[in-house]
Amino acid sequence: MQNQEVTRLDAIASNSAANRKPLYARRKKIFPKRASGAFRQFKWIVMAITLGIYYLVPWIRWDRGPFAPDQAVLIDLSSRRFYFFFIEIWPQEFIYVAGLLVMAGIGLFLLTSTVGRAWCGYACPQTVWVDLFLVIERYFEGDRNARMKLDAAPWSFTKLRIRAVKHATWLVVAVLTGGAWIFYFADAPTLAKDLLAGNAIPTAYATVAILTATTYVFGGLMREQVCTYMCPWPRIQAAMLDETSLTVTYNDWRGEPRARHVKKAIASGTSVGDCVDCNACVAVCPMGIDIRDGQQLECITCALCIDACDDVMGRLGKEQGLISYSTLNDYNANMAVATRSGASAITPELVRNTDGTFSDKLAHFNIRKLLRLRTFIYFGAWSAVGVSIAFALATRDRLELNVLHDRNPQFVRLSDGTIRNGYTVKVLNMVPQPRKVVLQLDNQLPGATMTVAGDEGMSLVSTEVALEPDRLKTLKVFIKADPKQLSAGANAFSFVVTDTTTGERAEYTATFNSPENLQ
């Protein structure tokens, strides 16, 4: 037996039992500080517009005459009609809504490929309502430091009172949010009265309850967790970004090395970047991240850190834009300048001239960088769908005709030898006014006459039909034709309806069946 020396490897199992952390981590509370600046201002405006649209639109009136509701935007599920100002959509025209959804999808591509996750940062209902809930929280509990202090304090009567009032106000907002939703589905003033009087249908109360719960829980309690863990958009939007999309970026090529005590550092001869490590960007972040770590999944690009940093830079007398919207291309180019293409660490002297101004070698964002093949294709597809919808809407029929041919029996031979076929004729009057139309046959069935059920004994060439507003009229029609004028088997012909006043016309090609052994 020979003893061999065994080499001991210096390896530690990454997932060893001792190192493994639990997959579940408790949420760490986030207390965003109030930001102020251009982007915060813009977000207030977007918030006012989006909330205004959501709460007020159901109350806009729109006169459609006595036979249709006067609510400008109404999804009438029970009579299966969708009203949008001057547009009325029947269920079979849902393709227009599908078109809008396609536009929304492509629009999101377009927006994301140019200005990054702008949807997340400004217009997403989750962002808007969390912002609203934060306003309420700040009103009752104060700004970041006061809230942190209150949260850490032991329970007292004051804390209980403040918290109770805050949650109660949240719930009121949540009820109003859930309540506003159902006004899109019924006449708003009537429904509001019924709701308050307790006379509305149970579905209305259930919907309000569910949406109240989701608003309160998502906007008040879960907040950033909805974006990070529940929402698929961050993943999808992140995949749609490219090197020329604008994202909120910490420009470490001018910020690093960061220093808290600038004067001391300069005195000791080390060069420092613009970042003074004041953590203002961290304090305002509603997602609880540090933008200086680089692009992150959690970042909704709300740009509040830009406001916070610009404020600090202004006070220090430095150029704004240490945190800014920039593209990955520009960032990489500037990093190459600052690091001699990666040969050295970030060196502040490389990006500045001796007089302290920025070097000419730096790349700056230019709006023309957004104009590229990809954005053109998105914009082209988006406007193509939009123009198609608009054209289809402008030229669509408001009088339609559908015909079902009786199949059993296919035809009937009458005592005088003529052949009769039966049809169920449906005339759709898609405007909210009553009208009169004339139903007739084209001349492809020579000598044919029709009889309308309920009016038997009348052999007609054409008949006038009164249509109720916004309704479908069903007629049972029998057509008689002389076999001498027919060919054996199927004979094609058309039903035609014509509006007696406007001349609007609809046609339906049907077949008239006759025996194979015609004599």
Place this chain on the structure above:
Amino acid sequence: MSDKHIDEVSGVPTTGHEWDGIRELDNPMPRWWVWTFYITIVWALLYAIAYPAWPLLTGSTKGLLGYSSRGEVRKELAEADMAKGGYMTAIKEKSIDDILADEQLRTVAVAAGSAAFKLNCVQCHGSGAEGSKGFPNLNDDDWLWGGTADQIQQTVAHGIRFTQDGETRDSVMPPFTDVLNGDQISQVSTFVASLSVPVENASLIEPGKAVFAENCAACHGDNAKGNKEMGAPDLTDAIWLYGPGEEAIAAQIRTPHVGVMPAWDARLGETTVKELAAFVHSLGGGEK
């Protein structure tokens, strides 16, 4: 088993049992699970009080809410009857002509008649009421016993040649083999065929006409237009219950087929018979 054992790796106590060196960790249940479990227990207790739950010797406890699945069915059936009630009463009380004059009532009656037709009539008349040889097509405008709504109602209610019903429509075409010889039969069938289609042997028409006048006109009429009072078919039209052509006509003269339709009044009741009449009348051949 007071054998308190702590697992070395996880630091969690075990249950104290050991199977071949394998011990089970005694982790606490997740809180949400425990609470859900408690809630289900409370729920079960409340349920057992509110709903029928405990089996007894001859049934079960009734529960405070007085719920029973049979009761639910009874309630739903009663509601359905209530919903139809207005129409059904109106159909029962009104005459068939009044029903047809009221558009709403006619729609209901035709729909109900269509359902009843599919259950009771399609076996002979076909699923589209198109009939077949010996069974009349109800879509056309040729009616043996009359095609107005009340005539159809009478036919459906009491049947044809249905001996159990006193009011049934009755008439029988007799066999003519004892009365007419072979020549006369071919003469008269050629004549009858010639009334609706051209025939080959036109020389038989004149003698056939004489035979017809003597033997057939009594029922079928001098002009062969038939007689709905006695169900004698119109021989001049294009519709032949037992087939067109001289051969089929001759066969019907020698040994006539006569169909039987049962009476439906006793079986289906007056309301359903009215609905059936309304449906048959609506098929396109109904007469005013």
